[in-house]
Amino acid sequence: MPRKKTEKKEEKKKNSSKTKTIFIEILPDKYFILCDGRTIKDYRELAAILETISDDVFYYHVSSERNDFANWIRDVFGEEELADKIRNSKSRHEMIAILYKHLFEKLSSLIK
Secondary structure, three states: OOOOOOOOOOOHHHHHHHHHHHHOOOHHHHHHOOOOOOOOHHHHHHHHOOOOOOOOHHHHEOOOOOOOHHHHHHHHHHHHHHHHHHOOOOOOOHEEEHHHHHHHHHHHHHHO
């Protein structure tokens, strides 16, 4: 019996460390600052704020020449594949869907 308790504790530790890697906390100097002054701390917040920002703010950061959101995801979080998907998205709504899908897949991997 004591062995099973130890195994459960080990499993909990594994899961909690996975959770920490999904929800990376970054220092304030790495926050994304929108041109309107609002800050974004992670790509969960990015997905949420993309739903409400004005077109002017969105197109300030995303154009045919650049994608500040994709660069931030790559440079700060090291998520190359996610950054590429964001960079290649055709619309703000597709970008939101990509971010939420990525988050869902990361969270789903914890359940397995």
